[in-house]
C-alpha cells in the first residue's frame with residue numbers, strides 16, 4: 262500500500278468524488294508536469310487544487326513561490342501540517358471559480374505580473390477554469406494542466422475536427438499534449454486516462470480581428486448546429502435570413518456548404534471581420 266493510500270484511508274481525508282479527488286502520486290508523471298512548466302526560482306505559480314500536496318512539493322522544489330487554492334478544508338489542514346512554516350507557499354482555502362486571480366496573485370508578483378499555472382484539475386471544473394484563466398485580466402504566461410485525455414485531444418484538434426472549445430482555447434493559447442497519464446497513476450483511479458496539457462498563452466491574437474466578441478458570437482452560431490452546413494447554422498445562430506448568412510460567408514471566402522468543424526482560426530476571424538464591417542445583427 263502506498264503512503265498516499267495510507268493517508269487517504271484514514272477517515273478525515275477519504276477522497277471525495279464530488280470534488281474530483283483523484284490524487285497523483287506517481288513521481289514520473291509529477292516530474293513530467295513540473296518539467297513542462299519550465300520552472301525557475303523567479304517563477305510564481307498558481308496551483309489549483311493542491312489536495313494532499315504531492316504536486317505542490319515538486320513545485321516548491323523548483324519555483325520561487327507557490328500560491329495554492331484548495332476548496333476542501335480537510336486538505337487545507339493536511340497541507341498546513343505538511344508544509345508548516347514554508348514561507349514560499351501561500352495556502353488559500355477557496356473555490357477557484359469564485360476567486361479573483363489577479364487580486365489573489367498581485368501581492369506576490371513583480372510589476373510585470375508574470376505567473377504560471379500548474380494543476381492536476383478536478384475534471385468537473387476543467388472548462389470553467391480554462392475560461393477563467395484565458396479570459397482573465399492578467400493571464401498566465403503558461404498553464405500546465407492535467408485534464409481528461411479526450412478533452413486534451415479536442416482542445417488540440419486541427420481544422421476538420423474543431424469544436425467551440427478548440428477555437429476558444431487556440432485563440433488565446435498554443436496547446437500541446439505533453440504526455441498521456443494512465444488512469445492507474447491516480448489514487449483512486451478515475452474511469453478514463455488523462456493528459457498533461459501545456460498551454461502557452463499568446464501575447465497577441467493569432468490573426469487580426471476587429472472585434473473579438475463578434476468572433477466568438479459567430480463561432481458559437483456556427484457550432485450551434487454542428488451537423489448543418491454553415492449557411493443554415495449561422496443563419497439560425499445569428500437570427501438572420503439564410504441568404505444573408507450565405508452572402509456573409511462568401512464575403513469571408515468561406516464556402517457556405519462547409520461545416521463549422523472544418524474552419525481555421527483565420528476563417529473565423531475573416532467572418533467576424535465581415536460581420537463587423539457590415540454592422541452585426543443585434544444579439
Ligand code: SAM
Pocket residue numbers: 280281282283284285286309310311312313314315316317330331332333336355356357358380381382383384386
Ligand atoms: N494536486 C493534487 C494531486 O495532484 O494529487 C490533487 C488533485 S485532485 C484531481 C483535485 C483537487 O482539487 C482536490 O484536492 C479537490 O479538493 C480540489 N478542488 C476541487 N474543486 C475545487 C475548486 N472549485 N477550487 C479549488 N480546489 C478544488
